[in-house]
Amino acid sequence: MRALVWHGKEDIRCDTVTDPEIEQPRDAIVKVTSCAICGSDLHLFHNFIPAMLPGDIMGHEMMGEVVEVGPEARGKLKKGDRVVVPFTIICGECDQCKRGNFSVCQTTNRKKDLADKVFGHATAGLFGYTHLTGGYPGGQAEYLRVPFADATHIKVPDGIPDEKVLFLGDIFPTGWQAAVQCDIQPTDTVAIWGCGPVGQMAIRSAILLGAKQVIAIDHLPERLEMAEAGGAITINFDEESVVERLNELTGGEGPEKCIDAIGMEAHVSPSMPDTVYDRAKQMLGAESDRPHVLREMIYVCRPAGVISIPGVYGGLVDKIPMGQLMNKGLTIRTGQTHVNRWTDDLLRRIEEGQIDPSFVITHTVSLDEGPEMYKVFRDKQDSCIKVVLKP
Amino acid sequence: MTYYISNIARSKGDPKVIHSGPSSLGTVDRLAKALGWYSIGLGIAELVAAERITRALGMEGKEALVRAYGVRELGHGIMSLSPDKQLGLWSRVAGDGLDIATLMTAMRHDNPKRDNVGIALAVVLGVTLLDIIGAQGVTARHSRPRGRPRSYRNRTGFPQGVQAARGAAKDFQVPPDMRAAPSLAAVSDRAPQERVRSH
Numbered sequence: 001m002r003a004l005v006w007h008g009k010e011d012i013r014c015d016t017v018t019d020p021e022i023e024q025p026r027d028a029i030v031k032v033t034s035c036a037i038c039g040s041d042l043h044l045f046h047n048f049i050p051a052m053l054p055g056d057i058m059g060h061e062m063m064g065e066v067v068e069v070g071p072e073a074r075g076k077l078k079k080g081d082r083v084v085v086p087f088t089i090i091c092g093e094c095d096q097c098k099r100g101n102f103s104v105c106q107t108t109n110r111k112k113d114l115a116d117k118v119f120g121h122a123t124a125g126l127f128g129y130t131h132l133t134g135g136y137p138g139g140q141a142e143y144l145r146v147p148f149a150d151a152t153h154i155k156v157p158d159g160i161p162d163e164k165v166l167f168l169g170d171i172f173p174t175g176w177q178a179a180v181q182c183d184i185q186p187t188d189t190v191a192i193w194g195c196g197p198v199g200q201m202a203i204r205s206a207i208l209l210g211a212k213q214v215i216a217i218d219h220l221p222e223r224l225e226m227a228e229a230g231g232a233i234t235i236n237f238d239e240e241s242v243v244e245r246l247n248e249l250t251g252g253e254g255p256e257k258c259i260d261a262i263g264m265e266a267h268v269s270p271s272m273p274d275t276v277y278d279r280a281k282q283m284l285g286a287e288s289d290r291p292h293v294l295r296e297m298i299y300v301c302r303p304a305g306v307i308s309i310p311g312v313y314g315g316l317v318d319k320i321p322m323g324q325l326m327n328k329g330l331t332i333r334t335g336q337t338h339v340n341r342w343t344d345d346l347l348r349r350i351e352e353g354q355i356d357p358s359f360v361i362t363h364t365v366s367l368d369e370g371p372e373m374y375k376v377f378r379d380k381q382d383s384c385i386k387v388v389l390k391p
Numbered sequence: 392m393t394y395y396i397s398n399i400a401r402s403k404g405d406p407k408v409i410h411s412g413p414s415s416l417g418t419v420d421r422l423a424k425a426l427g428w429y430s431i432g433l434g435i436a437e438l439v440a441a442e443r444i445t446r447a448l449g450m451e452g453k454e455a456l457v458r459a460y461g462v463r464e465l466g467h468g469i470m471s472l473s474p475d476k477q478l479g480l481w482s483r484v485a486g487d488g489l490d491i492a493t494l495m496t497a498m499r500h501d502n503p504k505r506d507n508v509g510i511a512l513a514v515v516l517g518v519t520l521l522d523i524i525g526a527q528g529v530t531a532r533h534s535r536p537r538g539r540p541r542s543y544r545n546r547t548g549f550p551q552g553v554q555a556a557r558g559a560a561k562d563f564q565v566p567p568d569m570r571a572a573p574s575l576a577a578v579s580d581r582a583p584q585e586r587v588r589s590h
Contacts, residue, residue, distance in 0.1 A: 018406045055393070186558070222540035222542075225540075229546045355550075357548065371414055378474075379535065
């Protein structure tokens, strides 16, 4: 089969690889009908997150048709079922899964020893996201083996186009959880840094959850325009001070809720000297992440407010203002998304027409064009916001 | 070869590469990578063999300068190998200018190693040409083209419109483990004294 394979820094290739095989009784094989390039794939593209190996298949946002089912998954899945595959692999049986903390499932990370050493305690297995999370082959491929498939799936009905439900596997529940863990009240201003795909979903989620105002921060005109279309007030950080504008929009109090939809690769600009400092340290390997957004959120957030971090961080950050964070009594909530905790509800909202996540798709191409689209997406060329691949 | 080694970390049923296809790396990206490693190599050489270099060029006494250039080359190399390779390659072009200017000072008639300096100058000029080609290439390949971006003005994501969407999910119950503590809204609409009385 064909698959997008990581060969090294910025080197993704559309390779011919062997087909996946059922290994465990709970496995299933899915024929991928649609998959997407996620913003967090770019951290792997840049090799900023350790433990990728040449030959690893990329992709953690995919859906398709079940074509083979292991004997212990047959009660829940059958050939022909149409499923979205969540990026978190879950057993559904461990203590964390029973609490709904699916992204820290205690069972599915098959490289547990490695993950225990790096994280202290292993987190769930993830598709296509380094050997720290199990080294599972990803879904930017024609076929995908889904481990623990009896639990790791979201059944979707026929008749809804792939484009409307594909993002149930990652960016929609990720934006939703980012907003949910803010515990949005009708009086709240929610500020969202980053208008990439997760930021766009967080904006829509905050609107649906009834925030008084949603403010979106970016510098790319097309992304700001899409944010504005979704009901957000926008701030272009190339043109105005984020802190001043946020204070102006909140009567000098600051937003109650702040969402970091950027993560470890904040934009670098001489007008924000800390970003240049971070970039230099990152190049030298002295810091893995560029946490400009975290610093800005901690500074501007209203005291006793909430900071929600769906953006991916990989390792070590520097110069985090703990004094501000502690004295202002801020709550930080973060984590990979507990996808299956939200998907029944979100699928219903899609079916009822409350939201149509396909709005974010700007490019639909074949799998063969995937390597080039990684470049286009990374360089933000051709107004690219979200790429869907058709294997 | 690397696949065979990394396949050790894979299970039996994991897909393995049979045949490699086209890459996201363009020719200029590969050139940038090669020049980056060249910078690293040259930088290390300048740091560890400064005396031999100055002796070969008849520039004795300039060892500290050569070592400083070595550090500079390492910087160029690291930047050229990073996602900010444009910056790295353009910094190399600037560094080439500095190298040429420094070598020119050694092209004196009384320098017995003048021939070596000439060879070094020719090499630097050749590399400068590659650097300029590479820097222009990666800038063209990775820059956002100027002009108006596409319009996404109608991409609301809300089939029933933004106004209908505001608060449409108010039926959603935030799970207890995700509530903000204390809830700002729960306490901010009443003065603290009133809350005490109500207890």
